[in-house]
Amino acid sequence: MGLIVQGNVVKVDHENKEWLKTTPYGNPTKENIDGLIVYSLFKRLLASRKSRRIHRDKIPGDNCPIIYALKGKDNLTTDITSIKKLHVSYETIVNVFQASEPNGYDFVISMPSSHNISRIIGRRLANTFTAFHSHDFLRKLTIEEAFNLLDRADISVDEHKSLSYRLRKQRQENGFQGSFSLKGIPVQFRTEFPPLCLNNVKAIQVQPQRILLVDDLLATGTTLNTAYNLVQQMFPQAIIHGASLISSSTK
Template sequence: MGELRIWSVFRRRLASAKLQRDRRLKMLGDNCPIIYALKGKQGLTTDLASILRLSRSFDVILDDIVSRDTEGYDAVISMPSSHPLSAMVATRFARKFSAPHLRNVFCKITVEEALTMLDRADIDVADHKRLAFRVGKQLQSAGFNGAFSMKDIPVGFRHIFTPLKISTGALTINASRVLLVDDLLATGTTMITAADLIRQANPHASVCGACLFSSAGR
């Protein structure tokens, strides 16, 4: 993913041609229904037995990742999320690498900041209107100071926004090797932004990423 190496525990597959033609099913779970089931969103659910099977597979694959990534890490940082899944995944990576798990290092930009970025973007009027409508829906639900979500932005326009910033009062990251952990990889924009912020704070840091589920088809 660009200049950032990212470990994926589970690889997502692209939906079948038939599923891609069915708009109703395609929208369900945003092409990763398992993560929505784990989070109990969009009416999707799972059961304890299935979670335990997933967890056992996770442990086996994580052991393999640790055996391959022999240099280890000085710090494991979880990406900000309204659901604790990414922090749970980061905790398990931190335990395996015997590294501290740092939370709340990053926070999402506000809807107001996203609107400012949109106004500065070099795009045509029609695209601006479409994006302004999408961000406007977040404004109605979350307010100017609410956290901005990239999931509502089409992939081709996500480069317009810098989705993260260092949290106010966050400790300076002095680790030489940092692992960023998220639950789901979509375009990689959020994780690459986080890696750039770490490198700005510590130019000598080596940064890698890890996610529970990979980007689709990669």
């Protein structure tokens, strides 16, 4: 019920107990992230010491090689057979998820991303629950907006210089209007930069009662919690849950 990493190729091997629970058994998981209930379709596992030795302590794909392979990041890739195996498990897991929430959802929001995985999963879950789906209700902060937030942050001069340097590196790569990334920002300063803001709010003509926020990978939960706070301000009476394709790391 796991993955194997052979060179740069990530393959699904149900007999291997590494990286991910790839069978329906033990999936989905349910976590409470600062008050937000989050369902994860596939449970992520910490790599064993053996795997760490094999990969010389550098865990490919931040301990989630399959999501990096699907995104084509870190030079990782996968094959069609592995994708089909995950899809078979996905169908059963989603049925369990649906049974866990018999009241369903009427609005599904995918988290904005440069990759389309959260959009695809969001659209499929919207079909499962017969819900309206939006991939642009929220958007990422721009680097220019991050600079503006930095100028208003209550931090020291040295801290401002350090963060400004990190933002300038992002600007060089993506331009002022490029999407801001929390990666590279020290954890203690991430509260200064909310990663998301409201975008296409006019797309919703009704008041949804049950909302599902969808992301591809659950790490710290910052993105989903930011989305939760924004969406709750718009729809204070709604019940809001989260969902991710892959859970946070667990032993």
